Amino acid sequence: MDIQDPSFWRAGAISTTLVMLVVLAFLSIDSMQVISVGGRNVPKYDVINQQIGYEYNWSRHAAVPVIGAAEPLFGKTVTEAEATDLMRTGKLVIQSRACMDCHTIFGNGAYYGPDLTKSWLDPAWPQIWMPMTGKTTREDAMVEFLMHPDKYPTWTRAMPNLQLTQDEARATVAYLKWLSAVDTNGFPANFSQAGKQP
Amino acid sequence: MYRSQKLSLRYYTAAVTLFGVMILFGLLSALYYLYPSLLFNIFNFNMSKILHIDTLVIWLLMGFLGAVYWYLPKELGREVEGMWLAELTFWVFCAVVAVVAIVFLFVQYGGANEFSMWFINQGRKYVEAPRWASIGIVAVMLVFAYNVIATCIKARKMTGIMWVLVLDLIPLVAVYLDAFPAVTNMSVDLYWWWWLVHMWVESTWEVLIGCVMALVLMDVMGTSRRIVETWLYIEVMLVLGAGILGLGHHYFWIGTPQYWLSIGGFFSALEPLPLLGMVVHAIYDAGTHRLKTRNQPAYYWITTEALLNFIGAGIWGFMMTLPQINLLSHGTQWTVSHGHFAFYGAYVCGIIAVLYVAKQQTSGVDVLGGRAWKWGFGLLNFGMVGMVMGLLLAGMAQAFYGRAIGGSTLMAFTTASENPWFVSGMWARMFFGVMFAAGYVVLAYDLLSSPKRVPAAGALPEPA
Amino acid sequence: MTPSALLETAALLGLFVLASGGYGSLYSAGRIWSRPALIRAGGVCWALAFALALVIAIHTPLDPGWKLLILASAVVYLVIPPMTWRYLDRMHHEQEPHR
Numbered sequence: 042m043d044i045q046d047p048s049f050w051r052a053g054a055i056s057t058t059l060v061m062l063v064v065l066a067f068l069s070i071d072s073m074q075v076i077s078v079g080g081r082n083v084p085k086y087d088v089i090n091q092q093i094g095y096e097y098n099w100s101r102h103a104a105v106p107v108i109g110a111a112e113p114l115f116g117k118t119v120t121e122a123e124a125t126d127l128m129r130t131g132k133l134v135i136q137s138r139a140c141m142d143c144h145t146i147f148g149n150g151a152y153y154g155p156d157l158t159k160s161w162l163d164p165a166w167p168q169i170w171m172p173m174t175g176k177t178t179r180e181d182a183m184v185e186f187l188m189h190p191d192k193y194p195t196w197t198r199a200m201p202n203l204q205l206t207q208d209e210a211r212a213t214v215a216y217l218k219w220l221s222a223v224d225t226n227g228f229p230a231n232f233s234q235a236g237k238q239p
Numbered sequence: 240m241y242r243s244q245k246l247s248l249r250y251y252t253a254a255v256t257l258f259g260v261m262i263l264f265g266l267l268s269a270l271y272y273l274y275p276s277l278l279f280n281i282f283n284f285n286m287s288k289i290l291h292i293d294t295l296v297i298w299l300l301m302g303f304l305g306a307v308y309w310y311l312p313k314e315l316g317r318e319v320e321g322m323w324l325a326e327l328t329f330w331v332f333c334a335v336v337a338v339v340a341i342v343f344l345f346v347q348y349g350g351a352n353e354f355s356m357w358f359i360n361q362g363r364k365y366v367e368a369p370r371w372a373s374i375g376i377v378a379v380m381l382v383f384a385y386n387v388i389a390t391c392i393k394a395r396k397m398t399g400i401m402w403v404l405v406l407d408l409i410p411l412v413a414v415y416l417d418a419f420p421a422v423t424n425m426s427v428d429l430y431w432w433w434w435l436v437h438m439w440v441e442s443t444w445e446v447l448i449g450c451v452m453a454l455v456l457m458d459v460m461g462t463s464r465r466i467v468e469t470w471l472y473i474e475v476m477l478v479l480g481a482g483i484l485g486l487g488h489h490y491f492w493i494g495t496p497q498y499w500l501s502i503g504g505f506f507s508a509l510e511p512l513p514l515l516g517m518v519v520h521a522i523y524d525a526g527t528h529r530l531k532t533r534n535q536p537a538y539y540w541i542t543t544e545a546l547l548n549f550i551g552a553g554i555w556g557f558m559m560t561l562p563q564i565n566l567l568s569h570g571t572q573w574t575v576s577h578g579h580f581a582f583y584g585a586y587v588c589g590i591i592a593v594l595y596v597a598k599q600q601t602s603g604v605d606v607l608g609g610r611a612w613k614w615g616f617g618l619l620n621f622g623m624v625g626m627v628m629g630l631l632l633a634g635m636a637q638a639f640y641g642r643a644i645g646g647s648t649l650m651a652f653t654t655a656s657e658n659p660w661f662v663s664g665m666w667a668r669m670f671f672g673v674m675f676a677a678g679y680v681v682l683a684y685d686l687l688s689s690p691k692r693v694p695a696a697g698a699l700p701e702p703a
Numbered sequence: 704m705t706p707s708a709l710l711e712t713a714a715l716l717g718l719f720v721l722a723s724g725g726y727g728s729l730y731s732a733g734r735i736w737s738r739p740a741l742i743r744a745g746g747v748c749w750a751l752a753f754a755l756a757l758v759i760a761i762h763t764p765l766d767p768g769w770k771l772l773i774l775a776s777a778v779v780y781l782v783i784p785p786m787t788w789r790y791l792d793r794m795h796h797e798q799e800p801h802r
Contacts, residue, residue: 047399047469047472050472050473053472054472054473057479057480061483065486072430072496075496076426076427076430083494130351136356137348137351137359139286139360140362141362141364142284142286143288149490153284155647163649178604186291194655195262198656203347203348206350218549221499224494227492228644231646232648
């Protein structure tokens with residue numbers, strides 16, 4: 042074949058593209074199984090009934106979520122259907138308030154606010170916001186904060202009030218708890234959990 | 240002038256206008272970092288950012304549409320089919336953009352319900368526009384695809400460039416369908432969202448700008464069709480060869496299997512290679528024509544496209560793409576640095592070149608030159624380079640202090656954001672952002688003002 | 704990866720591609736304007752790129768697979784400019800002999 046002939050390269054372009062697309066299709070089918078709810082890396086929504094940790098795994102060379110004992114959210118164990126409803130609302134909150142145009146989730150979004158992947162586990166809740174809001178549980182402090190973030194700033198760059206109702210705030214907290222249980226191949230790395238209880 | 244070329248000028252006008260709107264909201268977004276209480280609870284950062292990134296997508300898309308409508312009749316030797324529909328959809332497009340912008344400005348958010356998704360804000364980056372608007376955009380793109388394909392059929396003529404364009408339109412429109420769903424599972428949501436974003440800006444748009452540049456090279460430098468078509472095929476082969484599985488560099492941390500770290504990192508690392516070939520090609524063309532051309536600004540912007548595409552997408556991307564680095568650089572101002580540089584090098588420079596082609600050919604000036612374009616060229620390029628260097632400084636500080644040392648907690652984020660290196664980076668970005676804005680003003684002025692012709696010195700390339 | 708290793712490694716990777724780009728640009732400029740000095744300068748750039756690849760391979764905490772990829776890339780970067788040039792030249796001379 043003459044490499045000066047455009048049809049040689051046209052054949053190359055078509056075949057390369059097709060081969061890559063086929064490989065991508067196979068990988069996507071496999072990935073969907075892993076990332077669907079209940080898949081290897083993404084737990085079912087009722088994981089919010091349990092304690093969630095994040096610990097370094099030496100064989101994986103990455104931190105991985107650790108699902109622990111029962112720890113119902115807001116003191117109430119939910120069924121899978123109830124959890125799914127909460128998640129649906131939580132995700133709609135995140136979209137309708139454009140949270141990912143300030144924050145990142147899994148590192149995707151905007152960089153004005155902190156990453157929320159492990160925010161459920163952030164030491165700021167027990168160390169800063171529980172005292173500030175006067176709440177006795179992490180989740181109650183999160184709800185109070187989300188409903189009135191402008192009342193509880195921690196630095197000059199404060200979070201604005203996005204008019205969340207209490208139901209929306211609770212759903213968002215549930216969503217953030219579930220999110221922290223997703224296996225993200227170790228992102229974010231070195232995450233500190235000092236003061237991880239309550 | 241063909242009717243579609245008149246439409247093209249309307250698209251170009253809208254594109255340049257939205258380029259200005261984009262810069263306005265870019266400056267505002269940058270200001271929040273320096274004055275965080277600015278417009279607090281009135282107009283927050285996220286809304287400013289939405290207007291900045293969405294106008295980016297729209298103005299570049301309008302530039303592409305304008306470029307295709309400009310060249311299509313010349314390629315196929317006849318008026319574009321379905322022009323009344325195309326002219327109508329232009330106004331539909333503008334109206335949709337205007338209404339969405341007004342809702343973003345004055346309504347901003349809705350409740351956590353389907354009504355918000357349909358009419359206010361979908362909150363997914365680049366495609367925040369509510370679903371009704373996404374339907375409008377799909378309609379515009381389908382009409383565009385119809386115009387292109389129907390004209391090819393009626394003309395009973397296909398060129399290599401047209402084949403590539405037509406085939407590229409299929410995934411271009413298809414992946415936009417991901418602008419609609421609100422998937423609860425964030426991993427699945429992001430998996431398909433990246434098909435839209437990556438397959439636009441790192442695949443179908445690359446092919447689209449390749450087609451446009453092929454047409455411009457024939458026009459501005461008189462390069463032969465066989466040469467530009469050969470290069471287009473090589474470019475498609477290499478860019479899609481690396482870029483399709485290079486999609487995997489967005490699949491490191493969203494819950495996807497570990498094999499994406501290897502696959503995504505490997506193919507992503509290959510992406511700079513074809514870009515180096517383009518740099519060689521650009522220098523070859525520069526030398527062959529001894530820097531002489533009928534259209535000085537277009538020529539310089541095309542050459543800059545090749546260089547800054549290599550640097551912004553190639554070098555900046557390579558710095559942060561390997562998983563061990565990306566784990567710590569992901570989702571920081573480092574990403575912002577790369578994003579700005581890559582978009583600018585890969586697309587903005589090329590669209591500006593096309594605008595100057597239109598300027599010359601509508602004015603009838605034999606050789607286009609002048610002084611204003613040089614000021615615009617300088618201010619925009621220096622402004623962009625300054626911005627990305629400031630963002631790189633801030634991003635490296637953020638990755639170092641916030642992620643590597645601090646572990647990405649809230650306190651780590653706060654500490655990194657108050658670090659002097661980070662703050663300096665933000666000030667530098669602001670300063671050079673203003674320079675960039677000044678460059679835009681000069682560019683807009685130059686595009687609208689009477690053309691400056693320069694005397695032709697020596698033989699000039701004839702259009703192919 | 705330690706915090707300093709993060710910045711060092713990223714900087715080395717960026718400089719590696721920059722040097723490769725410098726090689727490609729200088730080589731091309733040297734060929735088109737018939738300046739052997741520019742081609743030699745391009746060669747120096749490639750040598751720098753290869754040296755950077757070696758430093759990356761020896762000194763950084765990247766996994767072995769990536770180090771191998773970078774070393775292999777350095778070799779490929781060497782070949783791209785002359786190969787592209789030869790191809791371009793042949794194509795243009797055949798298609799545009801009047802130039």
